[in-house]
Amino acid sequence: MDVAARFAALIETLCGAVAARGAKGAFGAANGALVVLLWSRLRRAVRRFAILAAGAPPPRRRASRPRHRAARTPAVALPRRAAWLLAPVPEASAVAGRLRDLLETPEARALIASEPRAGRLLRPLCRALGLRLPACLRLPPRARPPARMAARPATAPAKARVAIPVPVMPRPAPAPRLSPRRPVRPGPLHTRAPPVPS
Secondary structure, eight states, X not given: OOHHHHHHHHHHHHHHHHHHHHHTTTTOTTHHHHHHHHHHHHHHHHHHHHHHHTOOOOOOOOOOOOOOSOOOOOSOOOOOSTTTTTTTOTTHHHHHHHHHHHHTSHHHHHHHHHOHHHHHHXXXXXXXXXXXXXXXXXXXXXXXXXXXXXXXOOOOOOOOOOOOOOOOOOOOOOOOOOOOOOOXXXXXXXXXXXXXXX
């Protein structure tokens, strides 16, 4: 059995389990819409994987067209957390084991290496099933852009600094301590006789 047939068989098993669990309300409030969305995504993955395995031509670049209508927000979206499908669909754990065995085959590795679109198809499925990505599906680490340094404006060369002498002011002399004056005692008045002419 080739890679595409094995992939279609395990996805068929998963679709059956999703439909059976969805009929019992395993997906909560948005049960019906989420089951339809998940089932259609899985079936579309089978078709795309078969086309890629058969040797699909490279995708054509579409001419960008201006969008006049605002982008619509989907009413229901699939969860993005790891292993989110294992809780509502316990049968998904067995499907995850089969998918892991399939991805370890040389045929699957060769297909993923030659066709990057296969990797983009399989990574979300592995995440939903709680599978650790094998080496063939891991993306290279993104190169961090170099830190941008602010360009300093070109300035004229700095002028030589001239040392300006600072005058040193002398410290003021401390004020003399004045002793308290002694009171003058009254005494006899002395009169001086005028000089006698000669």
